[in-house]
Amino acid sequence: MQVNPIQLFDAESSTFTYILAAPGSYDAVIIDPVDRHFTRDLAHIERLGLRLTHVLETHAHADHVTSAGRLREHTGAKACVPSGCDIPPAEVQLQDGDQIRFGLHEHIAVIHTPGHTAGSMCYLWRGNLFTGDTLLIDGCGRTDFQSGSSDSLYDSVTRKLFTLDDHVRVWPGHDYKGQSVSTIGWERRHNARLANRSREDFVALMAALDLPRPRMMDVAVPANRNLGLPHSV
Amino acid sequence: MQVNPIQLFDAESSTFTYILAAPGSYDAVIIDPVDRHFTRDLAHIERLGLRLTHVLETHAHADHVTSAGRLREHTGAKACVPSGCDIPPAEVQLQDGDQIRFGLHEHIAVIHTPGHTAGSMCYLWRGNLFTGDTLLIDGCGRTDFQSGSSDSLYDSVTRKLFTLDDHVRVWPGHDYKGQSVSTIGWERRHNARLANRSREDFVALMAALDLPRPRMMDVAVPANRNLGLPHSV
Structure with a gap:
């Protein structure tokens, strides 16, 4: 049965954090927790x-600092990160096709979706896809820094995500318009950047965006490669 | 099985709107939709x-205007409101103990919880309690206008809500701190205003709050008594 996650929001960076509670047990997983909400997120758990068993990162974020390291220290949860994101302190270095098991019978499928960053991953649990910055509601993440590639993002979305079932719910890593959730079917048919668009068109569109450099990038990326902890672990 | 709702947020009034999707069917209910998000909410549906079958209001809001009337016009959903809230255009005037049925086997229990307003209702669906402004996360709604009563709110929360199962999830009508959800067990033990507090203490605490008059009240309450529509229906 499709069980929605709990969705939490950081208004400063418009980042979503998700808590996945395993039906029939107390075990839970958190995805993309934000450092400034460490106390809030622990309070929700x-x-x-709930008992936190895993902390997942979709990628090494450039716009906010993760609380993964602090949550691991506080709860004993395992830190699970994409193997291609250069986050050495995490004990689980995820590969495409891996399964993360938690609770009684829960499993999260790991899907490598390079594009926003080379290492970016999406996570699929009970018909819910957590897309990080790969696929947003009616949009997608930028591809112009940190090993980003519009070509790779096009392949990741059109070949790996848009081939999932129409009813799979899309829970993005960010939203800037007060939106919460979408579906693969809707995004495949209507996404303003990716639906019915050729690779060449998409690459040209992304190249023309001319976005400002993320304000937090020089602080956030090194911090996130250390799970958000200020010192080496 | 406990199926979380979809939670949407209005950053202007810090109001939560909820979409309840019936497992195994396309039918859905929306609770406390906000007029300025009419398009956003329809886009989510x-x-x-989903097919919207019912629009529910927890009370006649003083801080934002509902889109219940417009959603009804657009989708054919039934407007369901507390009978004590003086919202005559709604076709379903709910009483304490009523059940709202939707989807294949879904039912929402209607619980009359006077206090924030005399007519306020809470709604219970699959272990999820939608509390409107009656019970907030670590707080409660104000009781100093629009037929509010601290005495009544104390009874509603302590006798009707805190007697529900510990694991019932509390989905509030507002949050001002980036929080999403709590539980009856936590609120009964820890709620700063209501846990382990005598009626006399609670009434005195509420009387001492000295809150400003809601900016939107003179516009919002008459509009909400007409389901948010500008003209009589």
Whole structure:
């Protein structure tokens, strides 16, 4: 049965954090937690009576600092990161096709989706796809820094994500318009950047965006490669 | 099985709107939709492939205007409101103990919880309690206008909500701190205003709050008594 995650928001960076609670057990996974909400996120886990077993990162973020390291220290959860994101302190270095098991019978499928960054991963759990900055609602992540590639993003989305079932729910890593969730079917048919667009058109569109450099990048990326911890671990 | 709702947020009034999707069917219910997000909310219903059958209001809001009337016009959904909230255009005037049925086997229990307003209702669906402004995460709604009563709110929360199962998830009508969800067990033990507090203490605490009058009140309350529509229906 499709069980929605709990969605939390950071208004400063418009980042979504997700808590996945395993039906029938107390075990839970958190995806892309934000450092400034460390206390808030722990409070949610406590209020819901959950035990955190895994902390997942979709990639090494450039716009906010993760709390993965602090959550691991505080709860004993395993830190799981994409193997291609250069985050050495994480004990689980994920590869495409891996399965993360938690709770009684839960498994999260790991899908390597290079494009926003070369190492970016999406996670699929019970018909819910956590897309990080790869696929956004009616949009996609930028591809102009940190090993980004529009060519790779086009392949990742059109060949790996748009081939999933129409009803799979898309839970993005960010939203800037107060939106929460979409579906693969809707994005495949209507996504303003990727639906019915050729690779050449997409690459040209992304190259023309001319976005400013992320304000937090020089701080966030090195911090996130250390799980958000200020010192080496 | 406990299936979380989809939670949407209005950053202007810090209001949560909820979409409840019936497992195994396309039918869905929306609770406390906000007028300025009419298009966003319809887009979510479309993206998720849902058919809206009911629009529920927890009370006649003083801080934002509902889109219930426009959603009804657009989708054919039934407008369901607390009978004590003086919202005559709604076709379903709910009473304490009513059940709203939707989808294949879904039912929403209607719980009359006077206090924030005399007519306020909470809604219980699959272990999820939608509390409107009656019970907030680590707080509660104000009781100093629009037929509010601290005495009544104390009874509603302590006798009707805190007697529900510990694991029932509390989905509030507002949050001002980036929080999403709590549980009855946590609120009964820790809620800063209501846990382990006598009626007299609670009434005195609420009387001492001295809150400013809601900026939107003179516009919002009459509009919400007409389901948010500008003209009589």
